[in-house]
Amino acid sequence: MRVLALDIGEVRIGIASSDATGTVASPVCVLPAREVLAGARTWRRVLEDFEPELLVCGLPHTMSGEEGPQAQHVREVASEVARSCGIPLEFEDERLSSVEAKRILRRQGLSERRMRGKVDMVAASLFLQTWLDAHKN
Numbered sequence: 001m002r003v004l005a006l007d008i009g010e011v012r013i014g015i016a017s018s019d020a021t022g023t024v025a026s027p028v029c030v031l032p033a034r035e036v037l038a039g040a041r042t043w044r045r046v047l048e049d050f051e052p053e054l055l056v057c058g059l060p061h062t063m064s065g066e067e068g069p070q071a072q073h074v075r076e077v078a079s080e081v082a083r084s085c086g087i088p089l090e091f092e093d094e095r096l097s098s099v100e101a102k103r104i105l106r107r108q109g110l111s112e113r114r115m116r117g118k119v120d121m122v123a124a125s126l127f128l129q130t131w132l133d134a135h136k137n
Contacts, residue, residue: 005128014120058094
């Protein structure tokens with residue numbers, strides 16, 4: 001089963017995908033949030049290219065495990081996106097995924113400026129991999 005992960009932010013949405021077997025997550029791209037919400041061609045192309053059977057969206061949690069202040073916004077946006085494309089939706093704790101994504105990109109030699117557009121898709125791949133590992137058959 002192919003799964004698409006969304007790291008939903010105010011401005012950008014990072015996208016990652018699993019392989020066809022639902023085993024390995026990989027970063028795909030980052031799109032402006034307004035394009036995803038509007039069902040723009042760029043978003044439709046991602047859906048056509050990957051043909052996901054499920055969306056997994058990162059849900060911000062505090063370090064104590066409670067939903068963070070942005071959680072309600074993420075739930076609303078994710079539900080709207082899932083409803084508009086007719087794909088089931090689940091959530092995964094995205095706690096520290098952006099911090100880890102930045103660490104990975106820094107290790108690859110990227111500056112803060114060059115990693116700006118990549119952090120969200122790498123973070124999406126990290127929490128998607130966590131979700132995939134927890135849902136192995």
